[in-house]
Amino acid sequence: MNASPTAELSAAGVSIWLDDLSRSRIESGNLVELIGSRNVVGVTTNPTIFANALAKGHGYDSRIADCARRGLDVTETIFELTTADVADACDIFADVYAASNGLDGRVSIEVEPGLARDTAGTAAQAKQLWERVGKPNAMIKIPATVEGLEAITETIAAGISVNVTLIFSLERYRQVINAYLTGLERAREAGIDLSTIHSVASFFVSRVDTEIDARLRAAGTDEALALTGAAGVANARLAYEVFEQSFASERAALLRAAGANPQRPLWASTGVKDPALPDTLYVIDLVAPGVVNTMPEATLEAVADHGEVRGDTVSGTYREADQVLNAIDAQGVDYAEVTELLEVEGLQKFDVSWAELVETVRGALSAAREDVR
Template sequence: MSNPLEDLSEAGVSVWLDDISRTRLRTGNLTELMSTHKVVGVTSNPSIFDKALAEGDAYDEQVSELAARGVSVEEAVRLLTAYDIRWAADTLRPVYDATDRVDGRVSLEVDPRMAMETERTVAEAKALWWLVDRPNLMIKIPATAEGLPAITRVLGLGISVNVTLIFSLERYRQVMDAFLEGMELARANGHDLSRIQSVASFFVSRVDAEVDKRLRAIGTEEATALLGRAALANARLAYQAYEQVFEGKEWKALEALGAKPQRPLWASTGVKDPAYEDTLYVTGLVARDTVNTMPQATLDAVGDHAVVAGNTVLGSYAQAHADFAALEAAGVNLTEVFGHLETDGVAKFVASWESLLKGLSEKLAASA
């Protein structure tokens, strides 16, 4: 029988796991998923670490040692998360070596409270890169207006970057521009471009969740006919923009120097509406040179019953443009939607980060 995850990989989609925990690492689960589920990368975020630290006792020994040293809660978070990221990076190192440094990547996000501060983001990215000290690390930087120059500068330092919280095509084009500028800066700074990798994390399910809410509020027959159409259309048009940029002369000049393209990464791929097929944001976004990072439930669903029927992005652009036009005609202000999603996305990660700090502070106090 066909293995859907293997089919996905053969179609040019890199399967990454959107989760990490010390328990997962200790039990060898990540190693197992690399074999059984074709996992070749890992992404993390503040929500994932908040959940991991709150469950079980896997972190207790290190927390106790940090408490004995009198480490601040902010520094304790860096040390705890860096430990897990380093472990995952070592686990995935064989993939990194086998894929010429393209996959086998592990992402660690900067403190989301810095999302609107360029200088602090750059400084934090440098500190995390030094702390983890693994070549297959990626530093996650939010694609806010203030994050864009930080992305360029961090890439210019030779640091691999996962650009997160991208919702709109306009912002995505700015992200690709920031990437190209960063690679030019890295070249000027004497870095080996072949060692720098970047992905652009384009969020999917949150788009449908917000647009569908507005369509239901509008309530017309034309509006309800568009339910579940926005997210795939948005992501497919993002891939069209990716093709346009990475077929251009500016990119070809960098590619000749060994640079690798900034791949689109489909994030937030677990469906939020149970009425939708649980593999919708995987099977609907099959395209070469992309990454799909999945939570465990989505990964299991794809492996169990997904039907991967070749590329589902090429040839879809006209319909995607038509869907966007229909959404606007129905009364959905997409510019407003994307602005709200970016602001809300940063706020949610900040809330998770603060929850993580609060929980860890309590654990440190208890240990002390």
């Protein structure tokens, strides 16, 4: 009997994490099912996911009613609901966490988007979330803004596992790795067991294609049009080269000798947005040892249904990937400008989702208080 595509991915060294979490997934047994049927070994969340979860159905009604009875405000209620979901999901993945020696079985929760430009605020809330969830297999998501870099270092230095999010450029990725290694060095100085600290660096893929392809189509030349759908994969493959080089350095080797773990690359934004591209593109073309691929459910199901895993599709592709980005640059597309824009837009999207989440919870709290009366 042939192995399923998701089992083949796992065998090739890819950790499959689901990019979604809700109370209904937890209580229905769906997460447990996905561990067995789809080789899912982790979960990622963000403000958009939580906003969607709370806006759908009645899965949170009893918990919101309890928050209303306790007199919690909107911010406190959001904190209560989201940390409870993450803690319960951590329990579901506890066996995966133990079996992988802490590598997988991870559940991520993000600091508030409004703190993305606030180093001290981000670091403080990261510690608050970590303590409240209270599970060793949680991860705190911190965006890779300039201000977020020092917060990443401070959080790692405190012995807290971090999922660095919203990485688009290779230069920012190098800075993220430096922030992680610096955090490990500080943790070592503080006497913290480095083996207990884990991190992933979430490198976004499809959004790069969306923005660059729009510019290539605007250029309109045959050469430009031939490059559409190629930037996201090329950029991610070069990120893997950065990962290999960075963690083969003497600095990283000293930390590894002290028990430290490498910060694994995580492919995020892997749902294909262009219907002209294969719906499994950002999974099948980004298979490499030691990576995480966090997939929305539609992408996960597409891979399970018709994904054709071809083994490692990243190692040794760096020269070709570099040529792709150089050819795109020759068409007048500014890589630095695109990646800076994508970071700004990513933060704006999270701000909008957070505002929607606040309004949803405010309305639900108000209704629950009316019911109490």
